[in-house]
Amino acid sequence: SQTIHQWPATLVQPVGSPLSLECTVEGTSNPNLYWYRQAAGRGLQLLFYSVGIGQISSEVPQNLSASRPQDRQFILSSKKLLLSDSGFYLCAWRSRGRIYGYTFGSGTRLTVV
Amino acid sequence: QQQVKQSPQSLIVQKGGISIINCAYENTAFDYFPWYQQFPGKGPALLIAIRPDVSEKKEGRFTISFNKSAKQFSLHIMDSQPGDSATYFCAASINDYKLSFGAGTTVTVRA
Numbered sequence: 044s045q046t047i048h049q050w051p052a053t054l055v056q057p058v059g060s061p062l063s064l065e066c067t068v069e070g071t072s073n074p075n076l077y078w079y080r081q082a083a084g085r086g087l088q089l090l091f092y093s094v095g096i097g098q099i100s101s102e103v104p105q106n107l108s109a110s111r112p113q114d115r116q117f118i119l120s121s122k123k124l125l126l127s128d129s130g131f132y133l134c135a136w137r138s139r140g141r142i143y144g145y146t147f148g149s150g151t152r153l154t155v156v
Numbered sequence: 157q158q159q160v161k162q163s164p165q166s167l168i169v170q171k172g173g174i175s176i177i178n179c180a181y182e183n184t185a186f187d188y189f190p191w192y193q194q195f196p197g198k199g200p201a202l203l204i205a206i207r208p209d210v211s212e213k214k215e216g217r218f219t220i221s222f223n224k225s226a227k228q229f230s231l232h233i234m235d236s237q238p239g240d241s242a243t244y245f246c247a248a249s250i251n252d253y254k255l256s257f258g259a260g261t262t263v264t265v266r267a
Contacts, residue, residue: 087245089254147199147201150199152197
């Protein structure tokens, strides 16, 4: 069965520090991968998506970047965090087969202080 | 710019009542409309989805109604239970490629 792992679950980082969030998917190959951010009391904002290794599309210009070094690994990074980067970050994958629907990870709660 | 507008922001319903959440969209190219359920501290989970070639889809106590001409769709939760208390998101996409989410509705079911 397919599973998605996302870590860490919670993170408190000072302003100006770097960030690295990792997401891995098991049980599938060549998935579409996505990073979403959810601000408190708001909807989900698509940040990045990837259809393959090294292929990253950015939806919103910001202080973050993403990379996909392996087929089932997706990384969200920042060189210098801002207060506005605080939020709930969610990784998701979608099968390219006939089964529709995203599967989300359990999320990372990032607080920038 | 939010491509899917969701209302209400929150609602409270008595156990056994009906919860109704509405969404509207503008992009007529959207062809996939899922609903996600999210519990606090967890990622959203797919609840039910519909394509515009049908006007209604029912799965258990959850029903999606779709009005293509009005570009609106809604989620009905029948016989609401305390375990249904969660945040619900509607979404839309073209071929389930990049989901655009509504702002979410927090549903509280009172026993």
